[in-house]
Structure formats: C-alpha cells, structure tokens
Amino acid sequence: MEYTDLEKIRLQKIEKMRAAGDEPYPTRSNPTHTLKQATELFKEAEAKGDASPPEVTLAGRIRSLRAMGKLAFCHIEDSSGRLQLMLRVNELGEEALNRFKENFDLGDYIEASGVMIRTRTGEVSLQTKDFHMLAKAITPLPAAKDEVIDGEVVRHATLTDPEVRYRQRYADLAVNPDVREIFRARAATTRALRDFLDSRGFLEVETPILQPIYGGAAAKPFVTHHNQLKQDLYLRISFELYLKRLLVGMLDRVYEIGRDFRNEGVSFKHNPEFTQLEFYWAYADYLKVMDLTEEMLRYVSQEVLGKTKTTFGGQEIDFGGSWRRVELRQGLLDATGIDIDQHRSDAALEKAMRDQGLKPKPNQSRGKLIDAMIGDFLEPNFIQPTFLYNYPRDISPLAKSKPGNPAVVERFEGFVGGMELCNAFTELNDPLDQEARFIEMGRAYEDEDEERHPMDDDYLRAMRYGMPPNGGFGMGIDRLLMLLTDRRSIREVILFPHLREREE
RNA sequence: GGCCCAUUAGCUCAACUGGCAGAGCAGCUGACUCUUAAUCAGCGUGUUCCGAGUUCGAGUCUCGGAUGGGUCACCA
Numbered sequence: 001m002e003y004t005d006l007e008k009i010r011l012q013k014i015e016k017m018r019a020a021g022d023e024p025y026p027t028r029s030n031p032t033h034t035l036k037q038a039t040e041l042f043k044e045a046e047a048k049g050d051a052s053p054p055e056v057t058l059a060g061r062i063r064s065l066r067a068m069g070k071l072a073f074c075h076i077e078d079s080s081g082r083l084q085l086m087l088r089v090n091e092l093g094e095e096a097l098n099r100f101k102e103n104f105d106l107g108d109y110i111e112a113s114g115v116m117i118r119t120r121t122g123e124v125s126l127q128t129k130d131f132h133m134l135a136k137a138i139t140p141l142p143a144a145k146d147e148v149i150d151g152e153v154v155r156h157a158t159l160t161d162p163e164v165r166y167r168q169r170y171a172d173l174a175v176n177p178d179v180r181e182i183f184r185a186r187a188a189t190t191r192a193l194r195d196f197l198d199s200r201g202f203l204e205v206e207t208p209i210l211q212p213i214y215g216g217a218a219a220k221p222f223v224t225h226h227n228q229l230k231q232d233l234y235l236r237i238s239f240e241l242y243l244k245r246l247l248v249g250m251l252d253r254v255y256e257i258g259r260d261f262r263n264e265g266v267s268f269k270h271n272p273e274f275t276q277l278e279f280y281w282a283y284a285d286y287l288k289v290m291d292l293t294e295e296m297l298r299y300v301s302q303e304v305l306g307k308t309k310t311t312f313g314g315q316e317i318d319f320g321g322s323w324r325r326v327e328l329r330q331g332l333l334d335a336t337g338i339d340i341d342q343h344r345s346d347a348a349l350e351k352a353m354r355d356q357g358l359k360p361k362p363n364q365s366r367g368k369l370i371d372a373m374i375g376d377f378l379e380p381n382f383i384q385p386t387f388l389y390n391y392p393r394d395i396s397p398l399a400k401s402k403p404g405n406p407a408v409v410e411r412f413e414g415f416v417g418g419m420e421l422c423n424a425f426t427e428l429n430d431p432l433d434q435e436a437r438f439i440e441m442g443r444a445y446e447d448e449d450e451e452r453h454p455m456d457d458d459y460l461r462a463m464r465y466g467m468p469p470n471g472g473f474g475m476g477i478d479r480l481l482m483l484l485t486d487r488r489s490i491r492e493v494i495l496f497p498h499l500r501e502r503e504e
Numbered sequence: 505g506g507c508c509c510a511u512u513a514g515c516u517c518a519a520c521u522g523g524c525a526g527a528g529c530a531g532c533u534g535a536c537u538c539u540u541a542a543u544c545a546g547c548g549u550g551u552u553c554c555g556a557g558u559u560c561g562a563g564u565c566u567c568g569g570a571u572g573g574g575u576c577a578c579c580a
Contacts, residue, residue, distance in 0.1 A: 071537040157516040
C-alpha cells in the first residue's frame with residue numbers, strides 16, 4: 001500500500017492525536033439530533049421567542065472549513081442535510097481551537113455539542129462548546145469545495161471521471177449529492193411498485209435464482225456449480241417459468257422483483273445483472289395487462305417524482321395519459337412499406353426487405369427479421385409511452401396465439417424514450433401447444449447451443465395439472481429508473497455496475 | 505468482438521508545428537474573532553496509463569498492450 005503525500009500528512013495527524021490521548025476512531029457516537037432536526041428545533045424555539053436556545057449534540061462529516069486566528073467555521077453534513085459549526089476561542093479556549101485547526105480536515109467525521117444560534121450573517125449554526133473526532137479520513141475526498149446556491153449544494157471541481165465514479169461508488173456518493181438522489185428514487189420506485197401491486201391483491205414471492213434449467217427468455221446464462229451435489233446450475237435469465245408454476249398452485253396473482261443475469265454484451269442499456277419486475281395475473285389477458293401497465297406507471301411516476309411527467313434526454317415524457325397503441329403489422333407497414341402478412345415465409349420476407357432497399361442479415365427467421373425491423377424503424381421513434389402489439393409466434397414461444405390466427409401471438413412490448421421497457425403477453429397455458437413450441441425452439445436453436453431453449457419437463461408437468469388463463473408482464477427496473485431520473489446510461493442507476501476487472 | 509476518442513498532480517484541466525511539464529481547487533507554512541467557493545503572503549507535491557521503437561531530444565510521432573467512454577455488432 002503506497003500512500004500519497006496528502007495521505008501521509010493525515011496519517012501523521014492520527015499519530016499526533018493518539019500521542020495526545022485523543023482517539024481518532026472512537027467506538028461510540030451519541031448525537032441527540034440529526035442536522036435537520038436541530039435546525040428545525042432552533043427555528044421553532046426562535047419563533048416562540050424562546051430565550052434559552054436548544055442544546056444539542058450533532059454528528060456529521062466536514063464538508064467545508066474556514067479557520068481564522070481565533071475563530072473557525074465549518075459545515076458538516078449528514079444524510080438529513082448540512083449545518084454550520086462555529087468554533088470560537090471564547091467558548092473553547094485556545095488549546096481546543098488549535099486542536100481543531102491542526103487535526104481536522106475535509107471529510108473527517110466530527111461530533112460537536114453546544115447551543116443552536118444564528119450567526120451575525122443570519123445562518124443557523126451550532127455554537128460549539130465541545131467536539132471530538134468520530135472518524136479520521138485518511139484519503140481526501142475527490143472534491144474540492146462546495147457552495148450553497150438557492151439551497152442547492154453545488155460542488156466545485158467534483159469527481160466526474162466515470163471509471164472512478166463507478167469503481168469507487170462510495171467516493172462518488174460521498175461527494176455528489178445528486179447521485180445519492182438517484183438511489184433514493186430507486187428505492188421509492190420499487191416501494192411504489194410493491195404498493196401498487198399489493199393493493200391489487202398480488203402476492204410478492206421469491207423463486208430460485210440458482211436453477212437447474214434456465215428459461216423464460218432467449219439469453220445466454222451464467223453457469224455455476226454445486227460442489228456437493230456435483231451439479232451444474234444456472235443463474236436465472238427470467239422468473240417466468242417459476243412464477244407461472246405458482247398459478248397452477250392457486251396463487252393466482254403473483255409478482256417478484258429481483259435480479260436476472262444474462263451472459264451477454266454490456267452497453268448503456270445492458271448490465272450483466274439487472275433488476276426485473278414480473279407479475280402474472282390469472283383470468284387476465286394482454287389487453288387487461290396493458291391497462292394495468294398504464295395505471296401502474298402513472299402511479300409510480302406520481303409517487304417518485306410527484307408528477308406524471310419526466311424529462312428524458314431533453315424530451316418530455318408523460319405517463320399521465322393512455323399509451324399510444326400500435327399494431328405491429330400496421331406499424332411496420334407505415335414505417336417500411338412492408339406488409340408482413342403478405343410475406344409468410346423467411347425467404348419471402350427477406351426478399352421483400354431487399355426490394356425495399358433494406359439490408360437484412362441472410363438466413364434469419366421471419367420472426368428475427370421482424371424483430372430487427374422493430375429495432376431499426378419503430379423502437380427509436382417511440383418516445384412517448386407506446387404499446388406495440390401482436391407479435392410473430394416464432395419469437396414468442398411462451399405466448400398464446402390469437403384466436404383464428406396461429407402465426408400471431410397476443411404479446412405487446414412497451415416502449416418509452418426510444419427504449420424497450422416492458423414485455424407482456426397472454427400466457428400460453430395449453431400444455432400440448434407449449435410442448436410443441438419447446439420442440440420447435442430446440443430445433444431453431446440447434447446451432448447456437450448456448451441460447452438454445454432447454455425443454456423444461458417439470459414446467460410442462462405443472463401446466464398439465466391445469467393453468468388458468470393469465471396475463472404476464474416483465475419490466476426492467478433499471479431502465480425505468482433511467483427514464484425517471486433522466487440518465488442515459490444504465491450504469492448511472494446501478495450502485496455497483498459491472499466493470500472489467502482491473503489489475504492492481 | 506470491430507471502429508473512433510480519451511487517459512498529465514488528490515480533484516478538474518492546460519502544455520502551438522517534438523524543445524526545461526503548469527494552472528485553479530486541496531495540501532503545507534504564516535497572518536487574521538462572523539466566515540460561507542473566506543481573504544492575504546509564501547511553497548509545485550508528477551512512473552504524463554503500461555511496454556517497446558524513431559529521434560540529439562517524446563506528454564506530443566510509430567507499434568503493441570491495459571482501462572474507460574462513444575458507436576456498430578450482439579441482445580425475444
């Protein structure tokens with residue numbers, strides 16, 4: 001461990017303190033109030049004309065420091081806010097004031113007691129009578145100074161290097177208050193989702209993350225191994241197949257909020273582990289799920305932001321109204337001039353795309369070609385909340401076909417801000433059809449071993465006991481957070497996003 | 505994985521065509537009893553991401569590598 005010069009100076013201060021019998025890391029701290037409470041207490045006393053100002057003991061981290069000959073000011077901060085300490089030689093004596101000036105640095109935790117007052121400039125402050133170190137910071141926080149403009153703390157020359165911010169998230173959070181706000185919004189979002197679903201009779205459950213057979217999505221899994229059982233296990237890529245087993249078990253409205261893992265590329269909207277909400281709703285179909293989705297996001301936005309509108313990448317997005325609904329066939333016809341219903345085979349659709357001047361990848365299935373067109377021509381333009389519905393069957397092996405049109409399934413995806421946010425369908429509950437689809441998928445993915453959809457016999461057995469008709473729904477919570485907090489990278493809304501390991 | 509860009513002091517950034525690596529903040533020393541990006545005087549603290557090469561001389565040019573960002577590919 002190599003210390004920098006700045007760190008060496010602080011280490012010397014620790015030695016000096018210890019030599020003087022002054023513990024830089026005492027075991028206990030006993031603040032009587034948060035900084036916000038202390039400020040409010042003073043303001044109430046002041047309003048009542050109370051002559052004796054409140055006495056308090058406060059704890060926090062030093063964020064600014066201004067020391068004069070016989071007087072020093074500093075701001076301390078806790079999670080409730082910030083407050084100024086005034087340290088005067090009159091109250092403390094010369095020895096104590098010098099001890100403060102010599103030993104305390106930005107970033108240190110301090111406990112201080114005294115009386116709440118207003119300074120001559122009118123700032124509510126603690127007239128400090130006693131203080132001691134709670135925890136000495138050896139490494140200086142990577143921010144220089146801050147100021148308060150209209151009640152907002154503005155840090156000057158703060159930490160901005162994304163790599164350091166993500167790898168040392170603790171430093172990022174300590175120094176950038178707006179980053180802390182993202183994660184408060186994140187907690188508020190999951191709380192609001194739970195409130196919403198709980199109040200509609202949904203039961204929150206937990207299903208296995210370690211699975212002997214993965215499924216529910218087309219993605220490459222992470223593989224791990226159970227030593228004693230001598231068994232390979234997969235980290236789940238979705239919750240779907242377990243949650244739907246619960247419908248068979250008469251838990252007819254269930255949801256889970258948890259982590260999914262996909263062994264694929266990382267990008268501004270993909271992290272190898274991400275948080276997903278899925279719910280399954282017996283006796284509902286994809287149309288009812290659409291309505292509930294609108295309602296749910298309206299509620300979440302209102303709870304988290306206090307309004308239904310959010311700004312994302314400079315564009316205003318409104319969750320207040322009904323979502324635009326675009327039928328997949330019509331949407332693609334309008335965008336590309338291709339009517340997918342007129343091109344029923346892989347080769348026919350590929351040719352139609354070439355005729356329109358598009359450059360489809362060769363030998364793709366019809367469903368994959370359609371999916372590619374959605375990504376290129378529709379998704380980027382769906383800024384306002386939009387449902388795209390009625391998908392091709394071959395890319396939707398767990399969705400139920402439309403009555404009278406077996407090539408199309410009752411599925412929708414929700415897009416907001418040009419990103420896919422959620423995916424839902426009328427769930428396939430016919431065990432014979434499901435078995436046929438698994439076999440079909442197995443064949444389709446023969447060449448790509450890793451993405452192949454394994455046959456899940458236990459899931460089929462469950463379904464044979466009888467699964468109620470139901471609507472299912474999945475949504476990426478991280479992407480929702482990006483929308484609500486106006487962040488263009490998924491890494492901004494994940495506390496510890498995955499980065500490549502670095503040799504030290 | 506391909507391509508493009510970036511990496512310089514603790515943080516944020518400079519350094520024209522190759523010519524002694526330097527600012528602000530913080531830090532150190534001193535002054536200062538109401539400051540608040542405190543002020544004033546003084547002090548530059550460095551493996552210029554790493555490794556080779558070209559050159560009298562490389563932060564700068566060439567090659568290889570690392571990490572990050574962007575983009576494309578991938579991604580139901």
